[in-house]
Amino acid sequence: MSEGKLLLVEDDASLREALLDTLMLAQYDCVDVESAEAGILALKNDSFDMVISDVQMEGIGGLGLLNYLQQHHPKVPMLLMTAYATIDNAVNAMKLGAVDYLAKPFSPEVLLNQVSRYLPEKSIEGSPVVADEKSLALLSLAQRVAVSDASVMIMGPSGSGKEVLARYIHQHSHRSAEPFVAINCAAIPENMLEATLFGYEKGAFTGAYQACPGKFEQAQGGTLLLDEISEMELGLQAKLLRVLQEREVERLGGRKTIKLNVRVLATSNRDLKALAEAGEFREDLYYRINVFPLTWPALNQRPADILPLARHLISRHAMAMNKTEVPELAECASRRLLTHRWPGNVRELDNVVQRALILSVGNAITIADIIIDSCDISLAAEVNSVEEEAKSNELDGLGNELKAQEHVIILETLSQCNGSRKEVAEKLGISARTLRYKMAKMRDSGIEIPA
Numbered sequence: 001m002s003e004g005k006l007l008l009v010e011d012d013a014s015l016r017e018a019l020l021d022t023l024m025l026a027q028y029d030c031v032d033v034e035s036a037e038a039g040i041l042a043l044k045n046d047s048f049d050m051v052i053s054d055v056q057m058e059g060i061g062g063l064g065l066l067n068y069l070q071q072h073h074p075k076v077p078m079l080l081m082t083a084y085a086t087i088d089n090a091v092n093a094m095k096l097g098a099v100d101y102l103a104k105p106f107s108p109e110v111l112l113n114q115v116s117r118y119l120p121e122k123s124i125e126g127s128p129v130v131a132d133e134k135s136l137a138l139l140s141l142a143q144r145v146a147v148s149d150a151s152v153m154i155m156g157p158s159g160s161g162k163e164v165l166a167r168y169i170h171q172h173s174h175r176s177a178e179p180f181v182a183i184n185c186a187a188i189p190e191n192m193l194e195a196t197l198f199g200y201e202k203g204a205f206t207g208a209y210q211a212c213p214g215k216f217e218q219a220q221g222g223t224l225l226l227d228e229i230s231e232m233e234l235g236l237q238a239k240l241l242r243v244l245q246e247r248e249v250e251r252l253g254g255r256k257t258i259k260l261n262v263r264v265l266a267t268s269n270r271d272l273k274a275l276a277e278a279g280e281f282r283e284d285l286y287y288r289i290n291v292f293p294l295t296w297p298a299l300n301q302r303p304a305d306i307l308p309l310a311r312h313l314i315s316r317h318a319m320a321m322n323k324t325e326v327p328e329l330a331e332c333a334s335r336r337l338l339t340h341r342w343p344g345n346v347r348e349l350d351n352v353v354q355r356a357l358i359l360s361v362g363n364a365i366t367i368a369d370i371i372i373d374s375c376d377i378s379l380a381a382e383v384n385s386v387e388e389e390a391k392s393n394e395l396d397g398l399g400n401e402l403k404a405q406e407h408v409i410i411l412e413t414l415s416q417c418n419g420s421r422k423e424v425a426e427k428l429g430i431s432a433r434t435l436r437y438k439m440a441k442m443r444d445s446g447i448e449i450p451a
């Protein structure tokens with residue numbers, strides 16, 4: 001899920017890289033540049049939802065960039081980063097229009113909290129596109145549940161549309177005019193999740209120079225979506241349960257309790273009941289959030305959704321790519337889409353559609369434009385590549401090569417360990433959580449993972 005596009009401006013290369021990692025891990029689409037001047041160029045070529053910039057840099061610096069932004073993109077919020085000693089500058093910059101500042105050094109959770117506070121809410125998409133009988137029944141059930149205030153647990157495989165359904169429930173509830181706040185429990189590092197959920201007071205931990213409300217407070221009056229709740233560690237689950245039972249929250253390092261009026265929705269692509277039985281998920285929390293369960297079947301279990309979804313995604317992306325016409329899906333291309341198993345579900349279909357739109361010429365998407373797995377991509381790239389292009393893509397290519405190797409290693413280790421995720425994680429020296437995250441990304445790109 002891409003939550004918004006950010007421009008990051010920082011002249012210190014290692015800090016820039018660390019910030020970029022934090023933002024990308026939290027699934028923000030991010031472009032990074034090393035100077036305010038490069039930032040202006042990026043703003044001329046692309047549109048951004050937010051700018052995060054250092055203040056002290058060679059050239060016009062962060063304040064020069066702020067000035068440019070105020071004149072040309074006054075609606076884009078700008079967050080400044082500054083050394084502690086020069087906070088006065090930042091405070092002045094806020095008077096000039098910056099939305100806030102971060103005093104260096106700051107921890108990743110401080111950055112993510114500030115970003116989520118000021119990033120404009122992503123435009124709400126319409127209702128989920130459904131045509132299959134199973135999906136129609138699910139949607140009508142969701143509509144009835146929406147008007148109650150019950151907690152809803154949305155299950156289904158990765159990329160099946162759980163977040164889309166959560167937004168739909170919010171939009172059809174009496175809370176629809178209030179905020180919808182989503183937090184991905186898998187994407188936020190474990191040690192940052194608590195502060196992000198519950199907020200913190202100034203001085204609660206190193207780098208907490210300012211108090212910051214958590215997601216619960218941000219969702220006050222509205223709906224909070226706890227995406228991939230199965231990835232929350234047991235200690236934090238206990239704290240979450242308390243907040244849900246008491247309907248109040250206390251910020252980290254704070255003494256004041258804040259009354260909450262928030263409806264909680266949760267999603268999981270793992271079998272939470274089985275996890276609860278295995279002691280990996282708190283049973284009491286499971287029953288509290290599972291008041292009303294809804295489950296999306298995998299996309300291949302609801303084949304009548306495939307073509308309407310493909311057409312919807314084609315028109316959505318064609319508009320975003322400023323295509324003058326929305327290409328038609330040729331008969332042969334439709335047949336190809338219907339015969340694939342879609343291990344990455346709708347997200348994989350989304351990727352395939354985007355590739356097809358890039359490749360298509362004229363006003364039709366044909367079978368030649370439908371590239372379904374990574375092998376097809378490398379073949380197509382080979383056929384199409386010209387030497388100069390290859391040169392300029394050298395770095396990208398290296399990234400892809402490494403990723404492909406990682407995929408091979410994961411698949412080989414899975415087969416050596418007879419599919420045991422636990423053993424694979426131990427063998428590769430990564431946490432089970434990271435392994436799951438990597439496998440989900442592989443599935444999204446269409447790689448089939450043995451059960």
Ligand SMILES: Nc1ncnc2c1ncn2[C@@H]1O[C@H](COP(=O)(O)OP(=O)(O)OP(=O)(O)O)[C@@H](O)[C@H]1O
Pocket residue numbers: 001125127128129130156157158159160161162163164165227267269309312346347350440
């Ligand atoms: N029924 C639908 N109608 C329109 N778009 C959909 C539908 N289902 C999924 N999508 C699109 O597919 C993509 C993946 O959907 P979503 O993020 O809701 O999946 P998810 O099940 O929450 O995934 P994950 O488990 O990885 O978090 C999004 O771009 C979403 O807009």
